[in-house]
Amino acid sequence: MTEALHFESFEAGNARIHICSTEKFKTNLLMVMVQQSLSPETVTRHALLPSVLQRGTRTYPTTVGLKRKLDEMYGANLFGDVTKRGENHVMQLGLEVANERFLTGTSSLLEEGAAFLGEILTQPAIDGERFADGFIQSEKKNLKQKIESLMDDKIRYAAHRCVSEMCAGEPYALFNHGRLEDLDEIDSENLYTYYRELLRTRPLDLYFIGHLSRTEVESLVKRHFDVGSGNRTPVPSPLVQSEVKDVKRVVDRLDVNQGKLNMGYRTPVTYADDTYPALLMYNGILGGFPHSKLFVNVREKASLAYYAASRIESHKGILTVQSGIEIDNYQRAVDIIQEQFDLMAQGKFNETEWSQTRAMLINQLRERQDRAYDLIDAHYHGVISGRKRSLEQMVRELETVTRDDVTAIAQQVKLDTIYFLRDQKEEAAHGSN
Numbered sequence: 001m002t003e004a005l006h007f008e009s010f011e012a013g014n015a016r017i018h019i020c021s022t023e024k025f026k027t028n029l030l031m032v033m034v035q036q037s038l039s040p041e042t043v044t045r046h047a048l049l050p051s052v053l054q055r056g057t058r059t060y061p062t063t064v065g066l067k068r069k070l071d072e073m074y075g076a077n078l079f080g081d082v083t084k085r086g087e088n089h090v091m092q093l094g095l096e097v098a099n100e101r102f103l104t105g106t107s108s109l110l111e112e113g114a115a116f117l118g119e120i121l122t123q124p125a126i127d128g129e130r131f132a133d134g135f136i137q138s139e140k141k142n143l144k145q146k147i148e149s150l151m152d153d154k155i156r157y158a159a160h161r162c163v164s165e166m167c168a169g170e171p172y173a174l175f176n177h178g179r180l181e182d183l184d185e186i187d188s189e190n191l192y193t194y195y196r197e198l199l200r201t202r203p204l205d206l207y208f209i210g211h212l213s214r215t216e217v218e219s220l221v222k223r224h225f226d227v228g229s230g231n232r233t234p235v236p237s238p239l240v241q242s243e244v245k246d247v248k249r250v251v252d253r254l255d256v257n258q259g260k261l262n263m264g265y266r267t268p269v270t271y272a273d274d275t276y277p278a279l280l281m282y283n284g285i286l287g288g289f290p291h292s293k294l295f296v297n298v299r300e301k302a303s304l305a306y307y308a309a310s311r312i313e314s315h316k317g318i319l320t321v322q323s324g325i326e327i328d329n330y331q332r333a334v335d336i337i338q339e340q341f342d343l344m345a346q347g348k349f350n351e352t353e354w355s356q357t358r359a360m361l362i363n364q365l366r367e368r369q370d371r372a373y374d375l376i377d378a379h380y381h382g383v384i385s386g387r388k389r390s391l392e393q394m395v396r397e398l399e400t401v402t403r404d405d406v407t408a409i410a411q412q413v414k415l416d417t418i419y420f421l422r423d424q425k426e427e428a429a430h431g432s433n
Contacts, residue, residue: 004392005369007379008214012206015227016383019217020209020375026102028110028210029372030117031094033380035203035235038089038171044178045186045194046089048143050080052191053093055135056125073112074098078120086270086315087171088235088384091198093121094373099211110212111220118224122199130188131195140186146177154421158252158260159322162419165250166264170239172316201233205383209372235384240317242268248417253424258306259327260421263337264320266414271314272387277397278405282413283312284357285349285406286340287321291356293340293349298323304333315385319413327422334418344410347403354403361398365391 007018036046060066070076077096082089097113125132150157160175167173204227208217221227244266269279287294287310298308306324313320325333343349368374368391375391382388389397 013227015204031207033205034091036089038087044182047178051139057119058123061125084176114220115224136188158421162262166417207376242266244414250419259325261323262419264417267317272385282409347407
């Protein structure tokens with residue numbers, strides 16, 4: 001039987017600490033989360049920062065020296081990135097180190113790991129009051145390539161374009177890795193100024209998962225994470241806009257052979273709401289799994305799509321459909337996808353769809369207990385939404401969702417945007433323009 005894992009949370013200085021003590025894993029995972037409001041003014045700097053911080057520290061000022069230290073810690077894994085959670089832009093820095101109980105000849109690996117991650121966060125390699133120029137130029141080049149590579153993956157590109165058109169004028173429209181037009185203005189001095197302000201003022205959460213105690217963690221934080229004691233500015237809750245006046249229809253033309261049809265919908269429900277588990281059931285029946293309506297009816301029965309699925313953004317109240325279609329099948333695909341939404345609003349889902357969806361969702365939640373990173377990710381949803389649920393609590397809530405609950409959600413879902421990525425031919429498919 002899967003071990004039920006829980007976090008204990010408390011404050012140290014002005015940071016929030018979250019500990020999950022368990023003997024389940026052979027490694028200890030330490031992670032830092034720093035929230036920022038998603039905005040045009042900060043999105044690119046925030047995206048650049050984790051890669052710059054991973055290039056060097058005061059003690060290990062070269063990338064070679066830093067990697068050598070990771071090797072010395074039995075191949076510890078350092079990682080960092082930025083993600084969107086609604087209109088929160090979250091910087092993550094993490095370190096996974098072996099649990100020293102399973103090693104011989106060392107008793108300080110957790111201590112070394114905490115010191116190392118604390119230095120990555122608070123004592124980066126600098127030149128006076130600026131980051132090292134070489135690191136900035138190198139990482140700006142890497143970020144530029146990352147932003148441009150979005151065009152190489154047409155499925156991701158279409159998903160981003162749909163959301164950017166749907167949420168035009170809202171922060172959520174921004175790409176989490178930033179904007180090319182900002183890169184020239186970023187230099188080693190203004191990025192360092194941004195970093196210091198971010199670390200001093202924005203919500204900061206430290207996570208520890210492994211065979212450790214609260215007493216140990218309190219001591220590690222005190223010694224290695226100089227997080228300060230001033231006030232931190234909360235990041236405002238994301239704007240949830242569920243009303244739709246007119247459906248947007250957007251067509252992009254690129255050199256592609258297969259069309260990408262994405263449809264964006266508004267819902268009034270986010271992770272913080274009591275009805276969130278019903279939204280999970282709704283999305284699961286509609287398009288979350290191979291037994292779901294979109295896959296079965298659009299892809300399998302009608303043979304209209306190479307793939308067809310839906311996903312929800314838990315903090316923004318957005319549901320999106322992704323499908324790959326023959327370009328001439330545009331209008332037929334739009335119609336049959338919308339039919340699935342209409343069936344949901346009429347409460348027309350069968351027992352197989354219902355029971356398999358609930359079983360799959362609960363299984364997914366229980367599997368998350370087996371992965372330390374997923375445990376943190378699931379807990380952090382509760383931190384940024386202000387609505388904490390353990391994985392077991394979410395399972396219990398899913399078990400009590402009724403058909404009427406799901407139908408009530410379905411009747412509030414509204415089509416906002418139809419986005420179509422198609423070829424360059426001037427002769428349009430029926431209704432595709």
